[in-house]
Amino acid sequence: MTKNKQEDILDAALLLFATRGFDGTTVPMIAERAKVGAGTIYRYFENKESLVNALFQKCVMELSETIKKDFPISNGDIREQFRHIFKRMFNFAKKDINGLLFVDSHSGARYLNDQSKKLFADFLDFLRILLENGKKQGMICQLPSEALISIVYGAFVRLYKVIQTGVLEETPELLKGVEECCWNAIRVH
Amino acid sequence: MTKNKQEDILDAALLLFATRGFDGTTVPMIAERAKVGAGTIYRYFENKESLVNALFQKCVMELSETIKKDFPISNGDIREQFRHIFKRMFNFAKKDINGLLFVDSHSGARYLNDQSKKLFADFLDFLRILLENGKKQGMICQLPSEALISIVYGAFVRLYKVIQTGVLEETPELLKGVEECCWNAIRVH
Amino acid sequence: MTKNKQEDILDAALLLFATRGFDGTTVPMIAERAKVGAGTIYRYFENKESLVNALFQKCVMELSETIKKDFPISNGDIREQFRHIFKRMFNFAKKDINGLLFVDSHSGARYLNDQSKKLFADFLDFLRILLENGKKQGMICQLPSEALISIVYGAFVRLYKVIQTGVLEETPELLKGVEECCWNAIRVH
Amino acid sequence: MTKNKQEDILDAALLLFATRGFDGTTVPMIAERAKVGAGTIYRYFENKESLVNALFQKCVMELSETIKKDFPISNGDIREQFRHIFKRMFNFAKKDINGLLFVDSHSGARYLNDQSKKLFADFLDFLRILLENGKKQGMICQLPSEALISIVYGAFVRLYKVIQTGVLEETPELLKGVEECCWNAIRVH
DNA sequence: CATGAATGAGACTTCATTCAT
DNA sequence: AATGAATGAAGTCTCATTCAT
Secondary structure (H helix, E strand, O other): OOOOHHHHHHHHHHHHHHHHOOOOOOHHHHHHHHOOOHHHHHHHOOOHHHHHHHHHHHHHHHHHHHHHOOOOOOOOOHHHHHHHHHHHHHHHHHHOHHHHHHHHHHOOOOOOOHHHHHHHHHHHHHHHHHHHHHHHOOOEOOOOHHHHHHHHHHHHHHHHHHHHHOOOOOOHHHHHHHHHHHHHHHEOO | OOOOHHHHHHHHHHHHHHHHOOOOOOHHHHHHHHOOOHHHHHHHOOOHHHHHHHHHHHHHHHHHHHHHOOOOOOOOOHHHHHHHHHHHHHHHHHHOHHHHHHHHHHOOOOOOOHHHHHHHHHHHHHHHHHHHHHHHOOOEOOOOHHHHHHHHHHHHHHHHHHHHHOOOOOOHHHHHHHHHHHHHHHEOO | OOOOHHHHHHHHHHHHHHHHOOOOOOHHHHHHHHOOOHHHHHHHOOOHHHHHHHHHHHHHHHHHHHHHOOOOOOOOOHHHHHHHHHHHHHHHHHHOHHHHHHHHHHOOOOOOOHHHHHHHHHHHHHHHHHHHHHHHOOOEOOOOHHHHHHHHHHHHHHHHHHHHHOOOOOOHHHHHHHHHHHHHHHEOO | OOOOHHHHHHHHHHHHHHHHOOOOOOHHHHHHHHOOOHHHHHHHOOOHHHHHHHHHHHHHHHHHHHHHOOOOOOOOOHHHHHHHHHHHHHHHHHHOHHHHHHHHHHOOOOOOOHHHHHHHHHHHHHHHHHHHHHHHOOOEOOOOHHHHHHHHHHHHHHHHHHHHHOOOOOOHHHHHHHHHHHHHHHEOO
């Protein structure tokens, strides 16, 4: 027996939404993978949209917490902060690659509710503030923070999409190299 | 009157697939936007999958041609080649933002046929060969080319996703800055 | 605390069946209103059809008993008998309006079993015999008893449907007037 | 081939709603009886509720027109008017017994929209005004018109319910007798 | 006994696809 | 060649019923 059905449903939905997308995933598919009856899903979630929103919020919160835990905010060394974020992102991706890809591919979706959108916006805000700080310190290049986030976040997610396909192997060297590349992308030269 | 119905259908499908995804787009939606009868779509495409594949191939070819046209291959100056690619990508994105986003969001989809996959792989190969060259010249950092492509391509597409939402404005300064960032990401320091 | 669960279930079902009909009422609805678990209903009734039949029979028997109690059968004065029936019907309607409406709206339903049908037919038979008697006495007009019953019963039930909606107020004068109308409808002139 | 599909659907729905009720009738049932695909119903009606409302309005309008056509309004002879109404009601019942029973059994239903309710209320209003007139003339007994309508309409509909079951045969004598009974019910004595 | 979580059959509805016009 | 009415398979969701607790 597994922990509980709600978790099973969320796990199954995560894998399917990440790989097939929301519209490409049917409720019976989720039920089958979660090993529950189709009707059971509706005991835990009002409808399919509720489910995707609950899942999205869960993933964003986990991602956010993963990064914020023990965040080196005090000293304000931007390089160290960047390294921290990347390390945690790697951890998150290793532990929950589907969570990462799901959040990425669904972050602008039309069926997300306001709460979901807000939660994701807050997450981006956290990153933005860091970058603003770094720009003030003269460490980060003077482009709009949204652009800088796009560059780093986009690069990171795409890398894991490729890793996921098996074309690329995730090794410590690779990750270290990528971290450096991304840092080089946004730092002042 | 517009050019011809096949074009109208492809245009309508492109916009819808780019914004709602393949599974979130219905054939009647496409027909309505293309201002043709639903049945007409089946005179030009065998089915919905045929349509998405035709469209994908069209977009990838246009993207590929956009980049390859007048490509500075002779001298082999990697920096100039990189600048060329970026410039053309910017042009492509400006002219056909939906084409860019569609290709990106559908490039690993389960309903793409072998030809579609091959065409996209060829496009990536072209980029890979350039990077391999650059690495040999000692200009590009020694990471797997797949990783480097992910970084640059991922950064680029994500930037345009954000521009598309209106959060960020596309200005010459921004584009120039981003180009530099991406170059800094992958060059040897 | 209420009397007992079976009663609670029957009460809840009566209200719901009377207002929403059998097919428009779900078992969970009944359970919620009866303040019991949905499963509990199945300890007292084999299934939803059993429940509606039990309830129908209960209501018909109560209606029948209400009328038959102290029925002035001996003297055979048809006018007095008619007055008796109407008075008791008024009482029944006042005490259990839902019982009246439920029986009326479900009396020909496809899910009633033979026992339910028989019980209701017996009730109508009782009325028919009275009318036959009255016709022999030359007091009641010479139409088929089924027609006469339809007229009086139909008029009566419809009146209470309207009262139920609040359009009409139930006053002694109204009831007396209606009784007279119904008597005038079927008596010989 | 039959006239057209929308008519076929309405006809099938009428029979089924009249005999099984709205909640006891499934859309596939209607489709089968109308000899159309289930999806076809949704080309003509937005959903099941739209269908029942369209049908209700159609039936009420037909009933209303049947009565109002050539209505002897000028002379104001209430007895003649009453006879006219009954005659037309008989005609309507003969031509479209299901229409009559459907309207009756669904006239207070929770899924009727405002337009449906209004149309039915207007129909009752027409009858009410006639009775008010008759009361002023001293021909009709002094009870609330709503009560008088209930008596006559209730009697009438119930009669046809019984005729429908086959227990009673519809003969000119019966109808004439019933008309007289109903008139006696509400006239001044 | 009583419960309510769990289920799957079946409800309503959508949509890719066909075909007569 | 073009259409859009028609279809039925399949999607989302509900609910009568069961059963472990």
